[in-house]
Amino acid sequence: xxxxxxxxxxISSIKDLxxxxxxxxxxxxxxxxxxxxxxxxxxxxxxxxMTQRKISEKYGISLCKITRGSKVLKQKGSVVLxxxxxxx
Numbered sequence: 684x685x686x687x688x689x690x691x692x693x694i695s696s697i698k699d700l701x702x703x704x705x706x707x708x709x710x711x712x713x714x715x716x717x718x719x720x721x722x723x724x725x726x727x728x729x730x731x732x733m734t735q736r737k738i739s740e741k742y743g744i745s746l747c748k749i750t751r752g753s754k755v756l757k758q759k760g761s762v763v764l765x766x767x768x769x770x771x
Contacts, residue, residue: 730756
């Protein structure tokens with residue numbers, strides 16, 4: 684399912700982090716926000732070289748969820764990888 688382009692434009696237009704935080708809390712459930720935050724954390728850990736087993740132990744999640752993140756980082760043209768590389 685594609686993400687609504689209008690929603691992407693709205694999110695990218697919000698420059699104030701506190702306002703963006705409030706917007707996310709308005710439209711996402713606490714569980715959805717937890718899932719998104721966890722996905723980002725495990726992607727960062729993978730990028731920093733942490734093993735999948737260590738990440739699984741750290742967050743109490745399955746290796747399948749982590750493997751998906753690993754595949755994202757290995758994709759040619761991965762925007763996630765580009766963003767993480769830029770943050771170094």
